[in-house]
Amino acid sequence: MMKVGFIGLGQMGAGMAANLIKAGHQLRIYNRTPGRAAGLVAQGAGIAAGAADACLGAGAVITMLADDAAVEGVVFGEGGVIGGLGAGAVHVSMSTISVALSQRLAAAHAGAGQRFVAAPVFGRPDAAAAAKLFIVAAGAPDAVAVCSPLFEALGQKHFVIGEQPQAANLVKLSGNFLLASAIEALGEAVALIGKAGVDRRQYLDILTSTLFNAPVYKTYGALIVEEKFEPAGFAAPLGQKDIRLTLAAAENLGVPMPLASLLHDRFLALIAQGGGALDWSAIAGLAARDSGQRG
Amino acid sequence: MMKVGFIGLGQMGAGMAANLIKAGHQLRIYNRTPGRAAGLVAQGAGIAAGAADACLGAGAVITMLADDAAVEGVVFGEGGVIGGLGAGAVHVSMSTISVALSQRLAAAHAGAGQRFVAAPVFGRPDAAAAAKLFIVAAGAPDAVAVCSPLFEALGQKHFVIGEQPQAANLVKLSGNFLLASAIEALGEAVALIGKAGVDRRQYLDILTSTLFNAPVYKTYGALIVEEKFEPAGFAAPLGQKDIRLTLAAAENLGVPMPLASLLHDRFLALIAQGGGALDWSAIAGLAARDSGQRG
Amino acid sequence: MMKVGFIGLGQMGAGMAANLIKAGHQLRIYNRTPGRAAGLVAQGAGIAAGAADACLGAGAVITMLADDAAVEGVVFGEGGVIGGLGAGAVHVSMSTISVALSQRLAAAHAGAGQRFVAAPVFGRPDAAAAAKLFIVAAGAPDAVAVCSPLFEALGQKHFVIGEQPQAANLVKLSGNFLLASAIEALGEAVALIGKAGVDRRQYLDILTSTLFNAPVYKTYGALIVEEKFEPAGFAAPLGQKDIRLTLAAAENLGVPMPLASLLHDRFLALIAQGGGALDWSAIAGLAARDSGQRG
């Protein structure tokens, strides 16, 4: 069992922290706003006064936050993770962050005699609560080994994709790009057959009982044919952020991705027209709108 | 058991005809070139001297041909299906043809007192030979009912998508559009993580054992990470044709499909640069090439 | 002076025919609907009963029609130009038609012992009336030479671009593609600076008094900043048609044109959303709409 700092108790983090406690780990938790901590304290977690405090005596500290800025906010500067984490301890970044920040974190922790593992996850809040996440990890083998029992408590499976932490972040971003691509493709296909008068639900049934028998087509296909984009399971601005980070990584690597560019423009249009509170699959509705099928 | 004319004995048609014979139907077969007929004759098929002759006394005639031009060639004019088919008999078009031709065929057969069903298929030659096709049919209910035993002999499942035959053609085209979209997305993603030094095979394993656990990602993902685009299972010019027909239908319906436009340009580039003999999944290699990863 | 048949008395053709009469040529005119002929008859033109009749005794017949279908309608079949035109006489096609039809016309006229010149024009109806058109001609040198005095009467300048008539049609289509590209670019730029609060008119003044001091930026820029898309000088469906013909020629030649594909999708969206009666420059308004600047 391990002493673990846990920073970030949002929809994802709260369920993950609970699973670590359930697996017997000893947690010090910290969230910018105190809201969700109470339940975890009842389960045995200790409350930290800040990010550095959460690292006190911990073998590993996990960050599960919304974006680059939030991670930078708890890691760097006065009272941050770098200041609080002991020599040789591991920072496990499970947030979806940029490749560039991941590289910067790896360097900063190395400079402070600490270790860094990137381990972003695939899965929604319900998967986080049920310990059904998929985890993609990268980092120095000994550091990843330290994290293994944590990953086992958090997910149904974890993968190690290399020794450069940022590889895991890139894989995560590319996965969200693939999801958004399938959403866009479905959006265009449904706009096409829908305007021709074909029954949308029956169409989706055919697809998903034949070649497209996969969760992504079933889940998003259903949202699209029902036009049920609220409440957001994963909000449009988060999708936009991930495509932006994908394009930023692609630009740095020198890889043109025209389909990612198309998705970027779709998210911009969706949000500019008032769709910022919708699920990211609402980009699929733009094809129908462009074809004159809605206001 | 039914008397059936069967026109088009290519890679797909030969296997399909054999399955109909096996199921007890009495076939008169016709192919522009005599090549593949011998085996079927040995199994009991009669040889027709032409398209009209194949329709002689048949309750249904099936056409399974490469494109619009081939279908027009056997249906219209002297010695064509329309001239040979009896009153009330059904022409079952199983080729991937344009929405516009499907509408024209429906009208022409109606004018001749015949019936028309569009029933394009999903599946490669091995699925055709194994009677594992998925069949999407549309047409007047009584005409579709006539075809039911034939569909059962040819595929693992069939779907009826409406009474307008062209609806089935549109669904088929949109399915190939969705497949090509997934190929493009995979091509861009693999170019991205590959240029970053991530192991392509391991990457694909992660994808297909988590969110992308579907035949399309497994089959095409493997071709893409191995860059194994020969021999062609489905040649690039056929993919190009299907995207062109999708865009033609979309233009007639007034549905902008920017992702289909991107695919159109990809196929053009692939073929213009000498890739006309490759599998259609070779469009996935263009992202890698654009990123400077190949000659 | 020459005996000239003139077919097509629309907004463009009526002015052109008048200029030919003014230059001393002897015209036999034909229009599907009689409407505009009266004024020309008053100026000395003879009325033809049909297309073939307009060719009677003519050294050249000019067609100036809306699209491929209209040209096919007057050229082929009973009572068409091919039936009426004398041996060695020249058909001068000045309409904006497809490369494929131009090739077909060249072959058909050659087969009938006649000559064919493609000579599409740049310019709006006011330029046609003022004999200020630019004419791009292609065809056999002797046939083009026959047309020279006609071109002088019709335009401010003409260019000979080769011996294959379809080259002239391709140049014309590519010119309209370049115009539409400038419109799209302006639309996006104006949406950008406009949403930032920069004065649109002042912005346009800066552009057109510096690097973009050209008619296309002045003319279309003014329409775009004023959002004055009615009445249509050149209606959106005509723009759509020209981009479609450009893409068709590009597909046959094996040339991917992603910007043309973008324009294709813009025209589809504009018309699908009710903009079919607007000027083609209204595609520039889509960028503003996508950015949430209008309903």
Place this chain on the structure above:
Amino acid sequence: MMKVGFIGLGQMGAGMAANLIKAGHQLRIYNRTPGRAAGLVAQGAGIAAGAADACLGAGAVITMLADDAAVEGVVFGEGGVIGGLGAGAVHVSMSTISVALSQRLAAAHAGAGQRFVAAPVFGRPDAAAAAKLFIVAAGAPDAVAVCSPLFEALGQKHFVIGEQPQAANLVKLSGNFLLASAIEALGEAVALIGKAGVDRRQYLDILTSTLFNAPVYKTYGALIVEEKFEPAGFAAPLGQKDIRLTLAAAENLGVPMPLASLLHDRFLALIAQGGGALDWSAIAGLAARDSGQRG
């Protein structure tokens, strides 16, 4: 006459500084590397030891640098412009920088009791040397008024586009976007007509003597038909940067710009394939390459 600091003596800045001296202004010049200063000293300029030193006693300091990083490097921190500039003096930023940095500079100078004017320029080094630049300025009216005599010494014309400095930066970026759009359009058009066998030079002559009679089509059209992309007048990475800054501004403002996205991907492909030393108009060669017209 004014005391002026001048920072950045590259291809553009050296000529501009000389013109200010010629007009009678008293310059203190600074460049990171001493190279180009000698000639200006001979004309009467004083040499500054650093950025702050260049501001000593100056009514205005001009920065003319390659990119955001270079401007940040001389403005902020120890020995920077903000530390050296007197109260009420004006920093005139003439570099092509991001909208975001322009806003940050305005705030920082305001905080230090200084004034800030953004005044980017249109024109190449020869125009800078000949005092033929076009200058687009924005800032508080009194601060802009201070700069007027400087602008008169530097350019053939200047425009004031508003009181928010970043408006001028956005106009400059959008202008480069319009130029790159025209280059892309020409590249596609030339690939099209070229593959059809039409003479490229004659084609360009027709365009530029009719509707496209503007410097941008003449200058870039000539480079494109000659495929003369070396030496670079404006290198591809600078073009890429400007499109990236345009897209960044557009993203912040919520304006989807699909044509800018296409240009972004073109620059990435060009540079990834080894074209980083070419002129930015080399993106026009990609359409030809995609069509199989070159290796």
